[in-house]
Amino acid sequence: MGSLSIVTNAAVTRALVGREEDVLDRVRTTYLRHADGRTVNPDSYFLRFPDKPDSRIIALPAFLDGEHAVAGIKWIASFPANVSQGRQRASALLVLNDYDTGYPVAVLESAVISAARTAASAALAVRVLAKREPSTVGVIGAGYIARTVCGYLDATGAPLRQAICHDTDERSAEALVRHLNGSGHGGRAEPGSLDQALDADLVVFATTALAPYVPATHVFRADQLVLNLSLRDLAPEIVLRANNVVDDVEHCLKAGTTPHLAEELHGSRDFVNGTLAEVILGQTELDPSRPIVFSPFGLGVLDLAVGQQVLAWAVAAGQALDIPDFFGDQIRWHPDDAA
Structure with missing residues (x-):
């Protein structure tokens, strides 16, 4: 007792x-x-x-x-x-x-x-939201979260055939590359520029950014899935041009996240298509002509x-x-x- x-x-x-x-x-x-x-x-x-x-x-x-x-x-x-x-x-x-x-x-x-539940959430989003199996994965931010996400993607059916790793600290990007190439996942990882990472089929943001740095002019392809895990990397105009799936609307649209900034810019929340649970349950529809951005605040x-x-x-x-x-x-x- x-x-x-x-x-x-x-x-x-x-x-x-x-x-x-x-x-x-x-x-x-x-x-x-x-x-x-x-x-x-x-x-x-x-x-x-x-x-x-x-x-x-x-x-x-x-x-x-x-x-x-x-x-x-x-x-x-x-x-x-x-x-x-x-x-x-x-x-x-x-x-x-x-x-x-x-x-x-x-x-x-x-x-x-915390890293495991974040990575599992990311892997689940890929399983539920990806329009096709990604051939390339762009990892932006090369810390522990990024490493764990890559491990979960590989273990749950999103093989890392080609990973492009980018970090403002080049040593961190190189360390993630070495880790992935030595982990036996069968693919190939290499360091790359921000633009190269943004062009991947699956884009994973795992940074400590406090404000958007990917400019409003950037346009994702309709077939891309963006895991907006760090929440503050993208200009709000980008998400307004995308399908937006969140974990919880009330939690995600606050604290200066990109979806929060998008709400302030747009004047409403109607750009949010729904939650990941609603997609799983077939309760929301996504526009196939737009990319998908998944923004989990972390519950x-x-x-x-x-x-x-x-x-x-x-x-x-x-x-x-x-x-x-x-x-x-x-x-x-x-x-x-x-x-």
């Missing part, structure tokens, strides 16, 4: 190895449950710093209903300056709470979980769903560290007190 499970980065990583399809399926199921009103996903809260405008720590509280209902919160920091110091940009924790009592039951290192319920499964896998493998009596005695009144 009163114990807390700790799942470290190493344990989370081991739990996720080879389970890309399982994670993708869990993300798909969670999107559908969210569309069915079986989740609570409040606004994310951004903690920002006056002297570090590019840095933030975000709180994502959420609740996922169902047979194994769970509540929790992800606390994720993004400090881009870490990269120049040889550190990962993001770090995160996920706290899972028991729905019956409210007590926290587990704390998981969550940068890996806390996805972290809960994947984190809950990772915890189960880690416990089954004996990889979760149990701290007994972390909360002490949870009994409010003892028999002796009534005497």
Whole structure:
């Protein structure tokens, strides 16, 4: 009674190895449950710093209903300056709470979980939205998220026959190229310019951009699918010329994202075709003469769903560290007190 499970980065990583399809399926199921009103996903809260405008720590509280209902919160920091110091940009924790009592039951290192749910969401979007199997993939931004997305694409049926990797830091692009060429996926990766990456059949944005830099004059082909994972790379005029699919309309159209800027420019939200869940359910139609842009804001319920499964896998493998009596005695009144 009163114990807390700790799942470290190493344990989370081991739990996720080879389970890309399982994670993708869990993300798909969670999107559908969210569309069915079986989740609570409040606004994310951004903690920002006056002297570090590019840095933030975000709180994502959420609740996922169902047979194994769970509540929790992800606390994720993004400090881009870490990269120049040889550190990962993001770090995160996920706290899972028991729905019956409210007590926290587990704390998981969550940068890996966050990357996995983002990558699974991207891979699911390709499976659902791509008009044909992409022959070329342009990866813009070459950090950990990009690496994880590429791994999930390859493992779930979108083979990386030719990947063009671009980053403003050439060393990062070269590192991603080396990683992909050494991962045994069977394709070929090479560094390339921004224009070369933008011309790929599948374009993946995974940057830390704070404002659009792809100009309004850029035109995507009708057969292209754009995964707008980092949300702020494209000029709003670009998405106004495309089919737009999001994970959640209310969440995505805020905080200066490209869809948010497009709403301000356009004066309404009618340029949004629908959510990925609605596409899966056949509830929305896309214009075949336009490219498709998928913009996922990132839902806390996805972290809960994947984190809950990772915890189960880690416990089954004996990889979760149990701290007994972390909360002490949870009994409010003892028999002796009534005497």
